[in-house]
Amino acid sequence: xxxxxxxxxxxxxxxxxxxxxxxxxxxxxxxxxxxxxxxxxxxxxxxxxxxxxxxxxxxxxxxxxxxxxxxxxxxxxxxxxxxxxxxxxxxxxxxxxxxxxxxxxxxxxxxxxxxxxxxxxxxxxxxxxxxxxx
Numbered sequence: 055x056x057x058x059x060x061x062x063x064x065x066x067x068x069x070x071x072x073x074x075x076x077x078x079x080x081x082x083x084x085x086x087x088x089x090x091x092x093x094x095x096x097x098x099x100x101x102x103x104x105x106x107x108x109x110x111x112x113x114x115x116x117x118x119x120x121x122x123x124x125x126x127x128x129x130x131x132x133x134x135x136x137x138x139x140x141x142x143x144x145x146x147x148x149x150x151x152x153x154x155x156x157x158x159x160x161x162x163x164x165x166x167x168x169x170x171x172x173x174x175x176x177x178x179x180x181x182x183x184x185x186x187x188x
Contacts, residue, residue: 091168117160
């Protein structure tokens with residue numbers, strides 16, 4: 055069934071939230087990744103099973119938030135000219151989101167994995183801020 059012409063939107067927009075604010079910052083992903091690292095450190099220092107269970111649950115939630123914030127940057131902020139100027143950017147985002155996922159920080163309690171994730175986010179952040187200067 056076709057919509058009557060007067061019901062069709064005249065402008066189509068998209069954003070990472072319901073209001074296209076234009077505010078993007080890799081710091082959101084970095085803060086969540088720092089939380090993952092801190093949780094892994096606290097997990098290693100605590101043998102209480104209830105604490106460890108809560109730590110794993112919270113770490114997994116933070117890992118999902120890292121993936122979300124990275125996906126928003128990857129799909130909403132970065133555009134074709136950015137990917138042309140930085141041809142490794144797609145690979146970098148792929149590696150970072152994998153490090154946040156089940157095969158990385160979400161599925162591991164290893165501080166070294168959290169450090170790797172933070173390193174990838176830092177690389178993305180450098181490129182992000184370079185594009186903001188342009």
